[in-house]
Amino acid sequence: MTALKGQTVNPTTDAPAIAPATESDVLRNISLVRDEITNTAAKLDARELAGLAAHLSQGGRVFVAGAGRSGLVLRMAAMRLMHLGLTVHIAGDTTTPAITSGDLLLVASGSGTTSGVVKSAETAAKAGARIAAFTTNPDSPLAGLADALVIIPAAQKTDHGSSVSRQYSGSLFEQVLFLATEAIFQSLWDNTDEPAEDLWLRHANLE
Structure with missing residues (x-):
């Protein structure tokens, strides 16, 4: 493999020169x-988003479960919900308690078939908890378990020949997921009388 000027190539890998x-x-x-995000976000169903936001407003604890980059986006959403004063737990953390009736599980999976996410939803359903899900696939197992469902019309990460997006491996889903969760947070915050200064008092101080 020939290295480009200023580039070091590791001969033990099969990575191409970039x-x-x-x-x-x-x-x-x-x-x-920008254009893909704009076009896809414009196709989101506001009723679905409002329905999911309504579940967040019903009280009870919020549990968040996601894998990979989608899971990272949901962790960002969890922080914002905590700033609003909700009790939020991340599935898999050692201090996360058992989910029970009255709680809400917030999940995301582009395919709607991610095994760990679907298993979390099945466990939550058996415990009597509500499930709010983001996915691209309305016919997926995850969608079938959801009490509140938001369909993001983006390509799935394994759909490499998709005409929906030229981006790689689920990027558009994750980008619009972030936009959707930020819009939900902003809408919930707009319906409170709390200034930003009060929300900030809940921000972590052990960073």
């Missing part, structure tokens, strides 16, 4: 990502 990105490359792809 040419440096130019300014025009970056600008072109900023437009690509």
Whole structure:
């Protein structure tokens, strides 16, 4: 393998040489990502989003479960919900208690078939908890378990030949998931009388 100028190649891997990105490359792809997010977000169903937000307003604890990059987005959403004063737990953390009736499980899976996420939803359903889900697939097992469902019309991460997105492996789903959860947080906050300064008092101080 021939290294590009200024690039070190690890001979123990099969990684291809990557040419440096130019300014025009970056600008072109900023437009690509922006336009795909804008077009996909415009297709979100506001009733579905409002329905999910209503479940967050019903009280009870909120549990968050997701894998990979979708799970990271939901962790960001969990922080914002905590800032609103909700009691939020991340599935898998050692201090996360058992989910029970009256609680809400918030989950996301582009395919709706991610085994750990579906298993969490099945466990929550058996415990009598409500389930709020984001997915691309309305016919998936996860969608079938959901009490509140938001469909994000993005390509699934294994749909490499999709005409929906030119981005790689589920990126569009994760980007619009972030946008959707931020919009839900902002809408819930708008319906409180708490200033930002009060929300900030709940922010972690043991960082």
